[in-house]
Amino acid sequence: MASPEVERYDMDVAIDGFTLKVEDETQPTSFVYPQDASDSGEEADYSAEWGFTLERLYRLGVQFYRDNNGKAIQQTYTDKLRLVALMRQVTHGAYSVDVLPEVGALDVIGSDRRKQWQALGDLPKYGAMSAFVCRLQQVCPTFRPWVEAHRREEDELERLRLDEEEQKIQVQNESKHQELLLEESQRQAEHEKLQQERQRLQIKQALNAQTANQFEQYSTARYPDDTSKQQTLVKELQEQHFQQYMQQIYLQQQIQQQRQLREHQQLQKRSDEELRTQLSTDQINIIKDFTTTSASGGTAVSPELTVMEDDEEIEDQDREGTGSDRRNSSDQEDDSPLIANASMWTRPQITEFKDLVRKDIESVIKVGRGETVTVRVPTHEDGTCLFWEFATDSYDVGFGLFFEWTIAQSNTVSVHISDDSTDDDEEEIDEENIEGSDQDAERGGRRSRGKNRPPTDEIIPVFRRDSHMEVYAGSHVYPGRGVYLLKFDNSYSLFRSKSLYYRVYYTR
Numbered sequence: 001m002a003s004p005e006v007e008r009y010d011m012d013v014a015i016d017g018f019t020l021k022v023e024d025e026t027q028p029t030s031f032v033y034p035q036d037a038s039d040s041g042e043e044a045d046y047s048a049e050w051g052f053t054l055e056r057l058y059r060l061g062v063q064f065y066r067d068n069n070g071k072a073i074q075q076t077y078t079d080k081l082r083l084v085a086l087m088r089q090v091t092h093g094a095y096s097v098d099v100l101p102e103v104g105a106l107d108v109i110g111s112d113r114r115k116q117w118q119a120l121g122d123l124p125k126y127g128a129m130s131a132f133v134c135r136l137q138q139v140c141p142t143f144r145p146w147v148e149a150h151r152r153e154e155d156e157l158e159r160l161r162l163d164e165e166e167q168k169i170q171v172q173n174e175s176k177h178q179e180l181l182l183e184e185s186q187r188q189a190e191h192e193k194l195q196q197e198r199q200r201l202q203i204k205q206a207l208n209a210q211t212a213n214q215f216e217q218y219s220t221a222r223y224p225d226d227t228s229k230q231q232t233l234v235k236e237l238q239e240q241h242f243q244q245y246m247q248q249i250y251l252q253q254q255i256q257q258q259r260q261l262r263e264h265q266q267l268q269k270r271s272d273e274e275l276r277t278q279l280s281t282d283q284i285n286i287i288k289d290f291t292t293t294s295a296s297g298g299t300a301v302s303p304e305l306t307v308m309e310d311d312e313e314i315e316d317q318d319r320e321g322t323g324s325d326r327r328n329s330s331d332q333e334d335d336s337p338l339i340a341n342a343s344m345w346t347r348p349q350i351t352e353f354k355d356l357v358r359k360d361i362e363s364v365i366k367v368g369r370g371e372t373v374t375v376r377v378p379t380h381e382d383g384t385c386l387f388w389e390f391a392t393d394s395y396d397v398g399f400g401l402f403f404e405w406t407i408a409q410s411n412t413v414s415v416h417i418s419d420d421s422t423d424d425d426e427e428e429i430d431e432e433n434i435e436g437s438d439q440d441a442e443r444g445g446r447r448s449r450g451k452n453r454p455p456t457d458e459i460i461p462v463f464r465r466d467s468h469m470e471v472y473a474g475s476h477v478y479p480g481r482g483v484y485l486l487k488f489d490n491s492y493s494l495f496r497s498k499s500l501y502y503r504v505y506y507t508r
Contacts, residue, residue, distance in 0.1 A: 046133075050147060050151075051147075051148070051151040052147070052151065054126055054129050054130060054133070055126075055129065057129075057133055057147070058090065058129040058132060058133060060147055060150060061132060061133050061136050061143065062087065062132075064136070064140075064143055064146055064147075065083065065136060068140070073139060073140045074139075074140075075139045075140075079135065079139050081112050081113055081116045082116055082135060083132060083135055083136065083139075084113055084116070085113060085116035085117040085119070085120055086120070086128045086129075086131050086132040086135065087132065088117055089117065089120045089123055089125075089128040090125055090128045090129055090132065093125070094120070094121065094122050094123075095114070095117045095118045095120070200246075203242070203245070203246075204238075204242050207238070207241060207242055207245060208238045208242075211237070211238060211241055212234075215233075215234045215237045215238060216230070216234060218233075218237070219231075219233040219234050219237075279481065338479070339403065339457055339459060339479045340476070340477045340479070341459075342401060342459050342460050342474055342475065342476040343474055343475050343476070344460070344472065344473070344474035345473055345474065346470045346471060346472055346473065347470060347471050347473065348470050348471075349471065350391050350468075350469070350470055350471050353389065353391055353471045353501065354391060354393075354501050357391075357501040357502070357503055358501070360503075363501065363502060363503050364499065364500070364501055365415060365488075365499075365500045365502070366497055366498070366499055366500070367397060367417075367488055367490040367497060367498040367499075367500050368417070368490065368497045369490065369493050369494055369495055369496055369497050370419050370490065370491050370493065370494060371417055371418065371419050371490055371491065372417075372418055372419070372487060372488070372489045372490065372491055373415060373416070373417050373487070373488045373490075373500065374415070374416045374417075374418070374485055374486070374487050374488075375413065375414075375415050375416075375485070375486040375487075375488070375502065375504070376404075376408075376413065376414045376415075376416065376483050376484070376485060377413050377483065377484040377485075377486065377504050378408035378410070378411050378412070378413075378482075378483045378484075379408075379478050379480075379481050379482055379483070379484070379506075380411055380506045381411075382506075382508060383478065383506030383507060383508060384477065384478055384506075384507065384508060385475055385476065385477050385478060385506060385507045386475065386476050386478065386484055386504065386505075386506055387473070387474070387475045387504065387505050387506070387507065388401075388473065388474055388475075388486060388502065388503070388504045389471055389472070389473040389502065389503055389504075390467055390471070390472055390473075390488070390500060390501060390502035390503075391467045391468070391470075391471045391472070391500075391501045391502075392467045392468045392498050392499060392500055392501070393468060393498070393499040394468050394499075395468055395493070395496055395498055396464050396465055396466050396467060396468055397464070397465060397467055397488050397489065397490055397498045397500065398462045398463060398464045398465070398487070398488065398489030398490065398491075398492065399460070399462065399463065399465045399467070399472065399486070399487065399488055399489070400458070400460050400461055400462030400463070400486075400487045400489070401458075401459040401460035401474070401476065401484065401485070401486060401487070402456050402457065402458055402459060402484070402485040402487065403456065403457045403459055403479060403482055403483070403484055403485070404453075404454050404455075404456045404482055404483040404484075404485055405454050405455045405456070405457070405480070405482045406454040406482055406483055407481055407482070408482075408483050413504065419491070454482075456485070457479075459476060460474070462487055462489050464489075464492070484504075486502070486504070488500055488502075
């Protein structure tokens with residue numbers, strides 16, 4: 001009895017969020033493979049394009065597909081069937097009833113998956129991998145950027161691993177080098193010890209040869225009938241003579257070293273005296289030139305120069321001139337020594353800088369609201385250039401650099417805290433020069449000269465710095481002997497205090 005023919009028709013069914021369209025099953029299902037998908041089992045070289053081998057790229061693709069299915073991947077029902085069939089082809093090979101038994105008549109999805117798998121035929125493993133990668137790239141364009149990001153991450157991990165191995169090798173090499181140096185120093189010490197013992201023995205033998213007859217005669221006279229006591233006495237006398245001789249040698253060496261040290265100290269002292277004398281002469285010449293030039297320019301100058309000698313140091317205390325017409329002073333050239341421009345830069349390692357500065361409690365200062373902190377750094381006699389670095393927590397702070405032409409009594413760095421009103425009372429401002437000039441509200445400070453204070457030059461004007469975002473650093477070549485004034489201005493802030501991290505040092 002012949003089975004009745006079932007009428008086939010098109011039907012749309014929504015399953016798992018996909019629209020399933022059952023078409024006429026009499027039409028064969030076709031599958032288009034990539035060009036290299038039909039290669040005979042040889043792995044295609046994808047390293048040049050993707051940075052991974054085909055097998056590694058396939059595993060990444062499966063991971064991406066499973067993690068993003070239904071999210072970043074928007075695929076049709078047919079695409080999903082093809083991707084699942086390709087994964088089974090890679091895992092199990094060609095379709096077999098033993099692997100996937102016959103499905104039921106009502107299992108539409110299972111039937112479609114079986115048909116897609118059967119359509120792959122004898123597609124080799126690496127061909128199925130290549131087809132899966134190509135299909136996934138077509139379905140989800142974000143797959144390639146994801147693979148590239150994964151490749152960069154692996155490259156960075158590999159670089160870190162290589163760096164770590166290189167550091168380990170460097171540490172091992174340094175350890176071996178230190179061990180070799182230690183062994184070499186020990187061998188050198190042993191060699192020197194043996195050399196000293198050899199020299200001592202030679203000296204002792206030479207001394208014994210010189211005093212043998214004398215000591216033998218003395219021992220014979222002391223113990224005429226006892227030979228053993230004579231030999232013992234000769235040995236004791238020779239040992240005492242040797243010790244006395246070595247003590248004299250050591251004493252002479254100490255006297256010679258002390259004499260050399262005194263000569264070096266005297267030479268250094270003489271050199272310092274010549275330098276101080278030359279520096280004092282240059283300062284006096286500068287003052288004379290300043291007086292002569294100012295007088296010729298129409299300003300009568302009556303300098304009061306007091307020279308004091310304290311430990312052979314000449315100190316210039318007051319260098320101030322009074323003029324009848326100060327309004328024309330801005331048109332005259334400044335006859336003080338030329339001051340080079342300062343260099344300033346920033347660097348982003350602010351956390352490491354703060355951790356380093358915190359180790360020194362005196363290098364962390366709290367700048368209160370409305371206050372100005374002045375760090376006074378005297379020039380060092382062995383230095384030629386000043387360097388500074390600073391940073392703050394959470395908020396910015398004003399910073400400026402000034403140079404005070406005075407000779408400090410010591411090289412100690414000091415910190416002075418004052419509020420804005422106190423500075424205004426203590427400093428005398430040239431009001432006529434301030435009138436008509438536009439003051440920047442963010443500068444937080446201005447150049448001033450106290451009535452009874454040494455001359456002070458402005459090197460860097462006070463401006464607000466974003467020191468809470470990066471480390472501010474700078475340097476300046478010494479213009480001469482004096483005191484640098486590093487001003488940290490918080491006078492513009494009425495409500496917030498600032499935590500300041502700073503350090504200063506000089507170079508030769």
